[in-house]
Amino acid sequence: MPKDVSGHLIPGRLSPLRAVPESIPRPEYVGRRAPAPYSGGDRYTPEEVELVRAAGRVAAGAIEAASAAIRPGVTTDELDRIAHEYVVAHGAYPSTLGYRGFPKSSCTSVNEVICHGIPDDTVLADGDLVNIDVTAYLDGYHGDLNHTYLVGAASEAASQLVERTREALHRGIRAVAPGRQVNVIGRAIEAYAKRFGYGVVRDYTGHGVGRAFHSGLIIPHYDAPAFDTVMEPGMIFTIEPMLTLGGIEWDVWADDWTVVTRDRSLTAQFEHTLVVTERGADILTLP
Numbered sequence: 001m002p003k004d005v006s007g008h009l010i011p012g013r014l015s016p017l018r019a020v021p022e023s024i025p026r027p028e029y030v031g032r033r034a035p036a037p038y039s040g041g042d043r044y045t046p047e048e049v050e051l052v053r054a055a056g057r058v059a060a061g062a063i064e065a066a067s068a069a070i071r072p073g074v075t076t077d078e079l080d081r082i083a084h085e086y087v088v089a090h091g092a093y094p095s096t097l098g099y100r101g102f103p104k105s106s107c108t109s110v111n112e113v114i115c116h117g118i119p120d121d122t123v124l125a126d127g128d129l130v131n132i133d134v135t136a137y138l139d140g141y142h143g144d145l146n147h148t149y150l151v152g153a154a155s156e157a158a159s160q161l162v163e164r165t166r167e168a169l170h171r172g173i174r175a176v177a178p179g180r181q182v183n184v185i186g187r188a189i190e191a192y193a194k195r196f197g198y199g200v201v202r203d204y205t206g207h208g209v210g211r212a213f214h215s216g217l218i219i220p221h222y223d224a225p226a227f228d229t230v231m232e233p234g235m236i237f238t239i240e241p242m243l244t245l246g247g248i249e250w251d252v253w254a255d256d257w258t259v260v261t262r263d264r265s266l267t268a269q270f271e272h273t274l275v276v277t278e279r280g281a282d283i284l285t286l287p
Helices: 046-067 076-089 156-174 182-195
Strands: 108-109 114-115 128-140 141-150 236-239 240-245 251-254 259-261 266-267 272-274 281-283
Touching: 046 076, 046 128, 046 141, 046 272, 076 128, 108 156, 108 259, 114 240, 114 266, 128 156, 128 266, 141 156, 141 266, 156 182, 156 236, 156 266, 156 272, 156 281, 182 272
Parallel strands: none
Antiparallel strands: 108 114, 108 128, 114 259, 128 141, 141 272, 236 272, 240 266, 251 259, 272 281
16 A cells, blocks of 8 residues: 555556547547647637536546445545546546546545545545546537545544535635626635635636636635636636645645645545536536
8 A cells, every 4th residue: 555654645556548449539638748728718608518518427427436436445546447437438538648648537636635646556545535536528628527535434524624625615606706706716715714724725726627628717716816807607617626634835746746735634625617607607517
């Protein structure tokens, strides 16, 4: 089990790359070092919104399928296998596979891993937290979400962190409205998280998504007045707060992906893709 003598995670072994049928269209960045520059904007027609919803539904189904296997003794690579097979069985491409060289079809972030954990032979143990992040690419559009799960019997502090992070996401979603600046989302999230003394990660944010995996639009999860983009009907982006039981400083592993809390405190994250409507927000990543 890849942990050090203090019980903190260390990199595990990766399984071979998973195959995707040739009949499934790839995003333009697959096989390249980086995506092509995106200049298409963040607003979508009603028809395009439904295409993002279809992709989001596949991603949500993959997370549901993988989460059903969560229990002590299961590896994060097994969760990735389940998610991968679900996505390709529904005619979609797992967006993370080959994105800037990422080697797997999902991100699995355990305990102190804030985000971008690479599935490997890490064995889940009783009391762990594990976040599963899946993005599906279908008919030219991406849908992106993640959820954090408890493994077996977790501590009260861990359980509360997960539930409150979920609530922080929904408070951020409820802050969405046309005519408001995007910084109101982070203000709502941070105000809630600070009630419990949680750290609110600043350097990893929500983002525009749809035609591009990441459009360049930034959605902060803390009170950040400098982010003053005004929300308009038809805009699509993710909200994905990352809260910690300790500090918000982080380190990244040598793989250039796995981001962990510097103090190795527990962290949780939840994410949905949504579209701004005339009355608020419509979540596009529901099963």
